[in-house]
Amino acid sequence: MIRAPFVxxxxxxxxxxxxxxxAEEPPALQAEVxxxxxxxxxxxxxxxxxxxxxxxxxxxxxRYGGELRTLMAKDRDIRMMVVYGYARLVGYDDKxxxxxxxxxxxxxxxxxxxxxxxxxxxRWSDGHPFTTADFxxxxxxxxxxxxxxPFGLPQVMKVRDRGPRFEVLSETAVRYTWDEPNPQFLxxxxxxxxxxxxxxxxxxxxxxxxxxxxxxxTAQAKExxxxxxxxxxxxxxxxxxxxxxxxxxxxPWINTTPLPSTxxxxxxxxxxxxxxxxGRQLPYIDRVIVGITDDKLIPARTGAxxxxxxxxxxxxxxxxxxxQNAKRNQYRVLLWEKAIGSQNALYPNLNVEDPVWRxxxxxxxxxxxxxxxxxxxxxxxxxxxxxAKESGNTVLQRSPLFRPEFRxxxxxFDVKQANALLDSLGLTQRDKSGLRLLPDGxxxxxxxxxSGESTxxxxxxxxxxxxxxxxxxxxxxxxxxxxxxxxxVYSGKSMMTxxxxxxxxxxxxxxxxxxxxxxxxxxxxxxMWGQYYENNRKGGEAPALPEAKELVELYxxxxxxxxxxxxxxxxLRMLEIHAQQVYTxxxxxxxxxxxxxxxxxxxxxxDAIYSWDPGSYFGMYHPDTFWLEPGGPx
Amino acid sequence: MLQYVVKRVLLMIPTMIAISIIVFTIxxxxxxxxxxxxxxxxxxxxxxxxxxxxxxxxxxxGLDKPLVEQYLRWAGxxxxxxxxxxxxxNLPVSKVVGDRMFLTIIVSSFTILFTxxxxxxxxxYSATHQYSWGDxxxxxxxxxxxxxxxxxxxxxxxxxxxxYFGTSIGGLMGPEFIGKPWSWPKIVSILExxxxxxxxxxxxxxxxxIRKMRANLLDELQKQYVVTARAKGLPPGKxxxxxxxxxxxxxxxxxxxxxxxxIISGAEITAVVLSLPTTGPMLxxxxxxxxxxxxxxxxxxxxxxxxxxxxxxxxxxxxxxPRIRLSGGVAR
Numbered sequence: 024m025i026r027a028p029f030v031x032x033x034x035x036x037x038x039x040x041x042x043x044x045x046a047e048e049p050p051a052l053q054a055e056v057x058x059x060x061x062x063x064x065x066x067x068x069x070x071x072x073x074x075x076x077x078x079x080x081x082x083x084x085x086r087y088g089g090e091l092r093t094l095m096a097k098d099r100d101i102r103m104m105v106v107y108g109y110a111r112l113v114g115y116d117d118k119x120x121x122x123x124x125x126x127x128x129x130x131x132x133x134x135x136x137x138x139x140x141x142x143x144x145x146r147w148s149d150g151h152p153f154t155t156a157d158f159x160x161x162x163x164x165x166x167x168x169x170x171x172x173p174f175g176l177p178q179v180m181k182v183r184d185r186g187p188r189f190e191v192l193s194e195t196a197v198r199y200t201w202d203e204p205n206p207q208f209l210x211x212x213x214x215x216x217x218x219x220x221x222x223x224x225x226x227x228x229x230x231x232x233x234x235x236x237x238x239x240x241t242a243q244a245k246e247x248x249x250x251x252x253x254x255x256x257x258x259x260x261x262x263x264x265x266x267x268x269x270x271x272x273x274x275p276w277i278n279t280t281p282l283p284s285t286x287x288x289x290x291x292x293x294x295x296x297x298x299x300x301x302g303r304q305l306p307y308i309d310r311v312i313v314g315i316t317d318d319k320l321i322p323a324r325t326g327a328x329x330x331x332x333x334x335x336x337x338x339x340x341x342x343x344x345x346x347q348n349a350k351r352n353q354y355r356v357l358l359w360e361k362a363i364g365s366q367n368a369l370y371p372n373l374n375v376e377d378p379v380w381r382x383x384x385x386x387x388x389x390x391x392x393x394x395x396x397x398x399x400x401x402x403x404x405x406x407x408x409x410x411a412k413e414s415g416n417t418v419l420q421r422s423p424l425f426r427p428e429f430r431x432x433x434x435x436f437d438v439k440q441a442n443a444l445l446d447s448l449g450l451t452q453r454d455k456s457g458l459r460l461l462p463d464g465x466x467x468x469x470x471x472x473x474s475g476e477s478t479x480x481x482x483x484x485x486x487x488x489x490x491x492x493x494x495x496x497x498x499x500x501x502x503x504x505x506x507x508x509x510x511x512v513y514s515g516k517s518m519m520t521x522x523x524x525x526x527x528x529x530x531x532x533x534x535x536x537x538x539x540x541x542x543x544x545x546x547x548x549x550x551m552w553g554q555y556y557e558n559n560r561k562g563g564e565a566p567a568l569p570e571a572k573e574l575v576e577l578y579x580x581x582x583x584x585x586x587x588x589x590x591x592x593x594x595l596r597m598l599e600i601h602a603q604q605v606y607t608x609x610x611x612x613x614x615x616x617x618x619x620x621x622x623x624x625x626x627x628x629x630d631a632i633y634s635w636d637p638g639s640y641f642g643m644y645h646p647d648t649f650w651l652e653p654g655g656p657x
Numbered sequence: 658m659l660q661y662v663v664k665r666v667l668l669m670i671p672t673m674i675a676i677s678i679i680v681f682t683i684x685x686x687x688x689x690x691x692x693x694x695x696x697x698x699x700x701x702x703x704x705x706x707x708x709x710x711x712x713x714x715x716x717x718x719g720l721d722k723p724l725v726e727q728y729l730r731w732a733g734x735x736x737x738x739x740x741x742x743x744x745x746x747n748l749p750v751s752k753v754v755g756d757r758m759f760l761t762i763i764v765s766s767f768t769i770l771f772t773x774x775x776x777x778x779x780x781x782y783s784a785t786h787q788y789s790w791g792d793x794x795x796x797x798x799x800x801x802x803x804x805x806x807x808x809x810x811x812x813x814x815x816x817x818x819x820x821y822f823g824t825s826i827g828g829l830m831g832p833e834f835i836g837k838p839w840s841w842p843k844i845v846s847i848l849e850x851x852x853x854x855x856x857x858x859x860x861x862x863x864x865x866x867i868r869k870m871r872a873n874l875l876d877e878l879q880k881q882y883v884v885t886a887r888a889k890g891l892p893p894g895k896x897x898x899x900x901x902x903x904x905x906x907x908x909x910x911x912x913x914x915x916x917x918x919x920i921i922s923g924a925e926i927t928a929v930v931l932s933l934p935t936t937g938p939m940l941x942x943x944x945x946x947x948x949x950x951x952x953x954x955x956x957x958x959x960x961x962x963x964x965x966x967x968x969x970x971x972x973x974x975x976x977x978x979p980r981i982r983l984s985g986g987v988a989r
Contacts (some may be wrong), residue, residue, distance in 0.1 A: 062673060071790050097942065173716065248749040254717045266747060282746045283753050285828070285934045286835040312832070316932045327819040402894040505697045506689040545700060557708075611746065 046302035049087050051309040052293055062150070064304060069142035072128055073297045075305060077650055082626055085650025090310035091331045091624070096318035098282045100493075103335065104313065106215045106288060106653070108274035109583070109642025110296070113197065114213050117628075117643055118530055121209055125273055125296060133585050134204035138504055141195040142332075145176055146294040147271035151225050156236070158197045160224035162189045164231055165178035170253040174185040179211040182560075182582070204583055206590070210534050215639035219262045219337050223271040230256040275306040275647040287313040297647060311632050328352025331655070334359070334633060334640065339407070339426055341481070353622045353655070358410075358615040362634030363415040365524025365609035366407075367483055369471065369549035373571075374564065376515040379463050384518075385568060388444045390605040394433040395441035396494045403488050403611050406479060407432050416609030417523035417602055423531055423634065424594050432602035435607070437495050445494060459495035468497040473519040475502035480521050483610060513550045520547045524609050527636055532591035534637065538596040540578035541566050548606045625656030662972070669964050676960040677735075677953075681728050684949045684956075688884045689692030690720050691744045691947045718744055731950060735957065745943065750954045754936065758921060760810075760829060761935040763847065764854055767919040772866055780870025784878060785897065795867065802864025807927040811857045815930070817901040827856065829933050854931050858924045873908055877901035918959045918967035 036386050048056055050066050055061040095103060114124040120231050123129055125145070130138040145153045152575050165171050166180070178187045186198040199208070211218040232240040244255035259267055265274075271278050273296070276289035291313040297305040316324060321336040326348040337345070345356045371384040371393070395420045399413035417429040445459065450467070452460040459467045467493075473480045481500055488498040500521075503511070511517040537543070541552035544563070552571060554563030574597055581593045601607075616633040626649045632638060689697075691813035692715055696706055715721050719730065731741050740750035779799075785793045828835075829850050834843040877883065878901050886896045925937035936955070975981050 062711065097745075133803070172709065172713070174712045177707050177709055248739075248752075250719075257713070257717065261747070264747070280836050282748065283757075283939070284836050285932060286832055288836075310916060314932075317929045317938070320930065320932070321814070327815075504687075506694055511696060 029104075034155070039232075040049060043106075046298070046304070049291065049304055049309070051088065055077055055293075061351070067146065067150075067294050067302060068298065069127075069145040071142055071369040072302075072304075073124060073142075074300060075297050075423060075645055076300050077626075077645060077648065078629060081629065084398075085300060085307040085648060086652070087307055087309070087650075089308055089651030089653070090312055091308050091649070091651065092312045092314065093330050093332050094314045094321050094324060095317055096316065096321065098284065098315055099264070099266075100315070100335075101278060101280075101287050101313060102216075102263055102281070103640075104276060104278065104311065105263055105265050105274055106639045107641045107646050109215075109639045110275060110310050111214075112212045112220075113209055113218050114242040115637045115639075115643050117631075118635055119529065121533065122214055126182045129209075130198050131209075134206050134208075135202075136198065136200045137138070138192070138198045140354065141294060143195050143552045145296055145448060147223055147225075147273065147275050148292045149226070149271045150225070150292055150294060151271065151638075153273065154194050154222075155191045155197045156194075157221040158189075159191055159459040160227065161222045164233060164620045165222055166220075168233070168253075169258060169416075170232070170251070170601060172404070175279055175657055176209075177218055179207045180207075180220075196629065200601055204585055206533065206582060206584070207535050210637070213637065214404060215636050216263050217641065218345060222260060222262075224267070226271055227256065229262055230259050233475075235379055236346070241641060243629075249380060262521055276311050285315045287315070289313065295647070299648065307650035308647075316611075325619050325654060326352070326356060328413075328621075330619060331624050331651070332627065332641075332646075332649070334616055334618040337617045337619065339615055339617065342615075345617055352620050354621060357618040357620060357627070357629055357631075359618050359631045360419075360421075361614050361616050362419065362421075362632045363523050363526060364528040365414065365607070365612050366411060366614035367610045368416045368522055368524040369487075369608040369610070370512075370520045370522060371606075371608070372512060372515065372517055372519060372547065373549045373568070374515045374551040375518050377518070379461050379465070380518055383448075385460070386448060387604055388448055389612055391433045391610070392444040392448075392494065393491070393496075394490050394605050394608045395435065395437045396496070397487050397491045397608065398436045398612060399434065399610055400436065401490075405486060406482055407611060407614060410615055411611040412613045416607040416612075417598055417603070418525065418530060419528040419613060422476075422529045424591070424598060426595070426598070429598050429602040430612075433605050438490070441494050453495055466497065467495065468501045470501050470518050472508055472520045473500055474504045474505045474508045474522070476505070484521065509545075512547050513544060515551070522547055524607065524612065527634075528612070529632060529634060529637065530594070532587050533596050534593050536578060536581055536597050539601055540574035541571055542575070560581075567606075570600050571606075574600060621651075621655055623652040624652050627654065658975075662752075665968055665971075669834035669968075672964055673957075673961065674732075677732050677957055678728070680730065680953050680960070681955045683954055684944070687947065689947065691717070691949060692720060694947050695744075712857035716760070718742070731953060735954065740954035741947055743943070743951040745946055745948040745951065745972075750849075750951050753939070754955075755949060757934055757936045757939060760847070760933075761921055761937070764829070764851055764858070764933065764935060767855045768859045768862070769849060769916060769920070771855050772862045776860075776863045776866035776870060780867045781874060781897070783871040783904070784866065787875060796871075797868045799864040803858045803868070805860070807858055807861050809923050809929045810860060811854075811927050811930040814853065814857065828931070835934070841974060854927070854933055857931070858927050869908055870905065874901060876906045907974065907978060910977060911970050913970040913973065914963060914966035917962040917969075921958065921962060 046064065052061060053424045056063050078365055107437055108124055112125045113121050113129060116122050124140050128140045141155065147153050166176055182201050182203045182205045187201045190198045192198055228234040230240060230252065235348060244252045249255035259270060261267060265278050268279050268281055275292055275295050277288060277290050280287040289307055291309050297306060307592060318336045322341040322344065325333045325337060326345050349356055371390055373385050374382050375384060400470050403409055403411050403413055413434065414430045415432055416433040418424050419545035435605060450459045454460055454466050457464055471484055484500045485500065491498050512520055527534060541549045542556045544550050544554040544557055546553045547569065551564040552566040555565055556575060566575060577593050577597050581590055584590045584593060620627045628644050631644060633640060670953065673817060692711055696711065699706055734741055743750050743753045746753045779795050783795055786792050830843060830846040834846050837843060883896060883901055886900060921936060925941050927936040928935045940952065940955045943955065
């Protein structure tokens with residue numbers, strides 16, 4: 024009885040939607056709609072689509088059509104289209120605030136209880152309804168299936184080794200409840216390589232032993248050359264790898280080309296859930312063409328005008344070349360700010376094997392002296408044309424957590440103070456050439472391992488060598504390859520390394536400060552302490568410095584903290600410890616990323632940040648609203 | 658003769674086993690495995706991977722098994738025609754290689770034909786007109802061809818094509834045909850696009866071939882039987898065709914052994930520069946990312962081609978040159 028008027032209202036809405044006031048159909052889909060193979064727009068959109076309206080002076084409503092060309096270096100890079108497409112349950116907007124995207128809304132209690140509300144009427148790219156059944160499939164048949172997840176739930180879904188309670192409330196609402204706060208959950212959903220807690224159940228069911236029987240599932244897998252049904256299911260179920268054209272998706276463009284190929288064609292998703300202010304379905308661009316070519320040729324082909332939008336695989340030292348060809352090949356070169364904490368940073372290995380060096384590197388005075396002994400201004404001028412900022416390895420100005428004192432702590436060039444610090448350590452003996460001697464009489468020679476990939480690193484090390492010489496310290500660089508490089512760090516064979524700084528230089532208090540505490544083996548300054556945390560205090564070594572222990576405690580507190588204010592306090596304290604303790608020696612920051620944009624491509628912001636997480640590179644700036652004016656170069 | 662062939666074929670078996678062990682060992686020599694280099698690559702871009710998923714993949718790919726077991730599984734599979742699994746592409750190796758092998762054979766065959774068609778007449782001309790202006794000029798060109806690496810030539814041509822014609826010359830077919838099933842227009846498109854790579858890849862080989870042809874022919878031309886034939890009044894063209902040219906062809910045939918693997922591997926670096934969808938760039942990438950079954954199966958195939966090629970050229974030499982005998986030991 025009560026429901027009848029609602030049904031009526033809904034029917035009316037559908038009628039109205041189909042009437043003359045309806046937004047225009049994307050022209051590329053008109054033929055299919057006319058032929059009856061595709062339902063009309065109103066039936067393809069969720070009842071409440073996401074209206075994208077970006078408040079930026081240079082942003083305009085676009086026109087439909089065209090194809091966007093970009094280049095990648097490997098077939099596997101097709102996953103970047105999931106990064107650029109950036110359809111997430113919740114995502115960051117360009118102010119770095121988390122907003123619902125695929126979800127209509129989300130309710131969070133104490134960072135502990137998450138209730139997710141889907142958009143009624145939302146559909147997968149094949150037209151099948153997207154409902155909570157897809158969440159249930161992930162939870163019951165993937166994440167908790169002993170064959171598909173033999174190693175348990177994804178890390179971020181566990182708090183103190185315990186998973187959430189999962190409830191399906193209705194066809195459009197699910198709830199995850201943890202016993203303790205899980206502040207990592209939403210950022211994980213919004214990540215560039217997100218935590219997918221839903222699966223296209225209607226498609227994947229056919230590969231699952233529980234649904235088709237073990238015998239059939241195994242037979243199918245064997246026929247396709249996989250070892251087990253679980254492996255076959257996994258291969259079909261790569262929402263991030265994006266390599267299965269049959270897998271339904273929620274992204275703005277659907278990959279239609281199977282691997283391997285040298286040219287991937289992506290077509291618009293006719294069921295995409297976003298519209299512009301005028302109610303017209305996004306994306307504006309019909310097709311995306313991803314060409315595959317060698318990474319070293321990408322700058323050259325970009326300069327030759329072979330792309331409409333390119334940033335990946337372009338380096339700052341390509342800038343002049345790109346600029347030179349911009350006019351002839353009708354593109355513009357933007358410079359976006361990179362969001363890593365430091366373009367290059369030195370990582371003293373606090374877990375180095377050599378006991379003498381270990382004691383020395385663990386002494387904060389020594390690390391401070393090394394940092395003071397670097398002429399950052401000179402490096403900035405020589406290597407980055409003075410366009411970067413001289414800074415320690417900390418967060419960037421754009422982050423609400425930025426404090427100028429973190430940037431400048433121990434980051435000025437002061438040979439006198441550095442020498443005084445070294446003298447205070449009792450390192451006053453020198454050899455004939457003026458090098459200081461270690462307590463055991465060896466000359467003080469620091470070997471810096473590099474991954475051998477960029478000449479930028481070796482150029483910087485050359486300059487650092489000159490200024491450290493004034494402290495009586497010699498520097499040698501030891502290039503190797505990435506795998507060897509990491510192995511040497513993990514095993515304590517390497518004394519110091521050079522690598523980029525904090526991955527996320529623009530955090531908000533809501534984002535995890537895990538990079539600041541010894542929590543992972545991949546942290547080059549304390550791999551063994553990180554391993555200790557990673558393996559639940561079983562492998563590696565326990566942190567030996569009080570400040571490092573405090574960082575771990577702070578990180579654990581952050582994970583438990585219930586309020587934003589609390590988290591902000593923790594973040595600031597951690598950043599302060601980092602700046603004062605100089606665990607990593609940042610050199611310059613805010614280096615620039617060239618972004619090549621074809622002249623007729625609109626809505627690409629001129630002033631922006633280039634960031635993997637948060638941001639998903641272009642993703643945060645809505646590539647679905649980029650549009651092409653006809654008459655561009657071809 | 659038959660006995661000889663059987664003996665040679667049987668000898669191929671231990672050779673291939675030895676090669677397979679060497680190939681597998683060399684691929685395993687660099688530290689780490691595919692998953693480790695995969696993780697390292699992701700981390701270099703700031704990406705991270707869920708350790709749970711890596712553990713699953715390690716198990717699924719069998720990378721947690723001892724090396725000997727991995728080798729036996731791979732070698733055993735090859736006997737049954739199963740070349741293993743490519744981690745990078747998440748596909749069986751045979752599916753990854755598929756079309757590329759065919760395209761590579763097309764480009765390489767054309768290249769060889771081009772090389773022969775150009776090198777043959779020029780080599781003969783150079784030898785018969787030794788120290789003439791024509792010889793000097795063509796030799797100069799030949800040396801240039803040898804001295805300039807193919808990929809360099811490709812880069813230069815890419816640049817000029819872009820600057821003066823505003824076109825891109827990479828690729829092997831019109832973009833609309835990539836990934837589409839075979840059709841007549843697709844074949845036409847490939848033929849239209851293939852002359853540039855054929856020219857570039859063939860340039861170096863042609864120059865080398867000219868030099869070899871010239872040197873071999875010159876050796877023969879000095880010999881007494883040529884003088885005798887001339888003295889007896891045989892027309893110069895006939896002398897050339899009938900005797901020294903045939904002798905000079907031996908190197909041509911013994912070359913087959915090294916030509917066969919070229920047909921399927923192609924010029925790797927040049928193919929990378931020209932973005933050709935051939936097997937060369939794929940082999941290179943597989944070696945770099947330690948995609949061991951893809952790389953290993955590729956190298957095995959190349960090795961097989963060399964072994965077969967050498968056999969063919971040996972047999973052909975026997976058939977063509979009566980001076981060569983199968984029975985060893987009598988020559989004293």
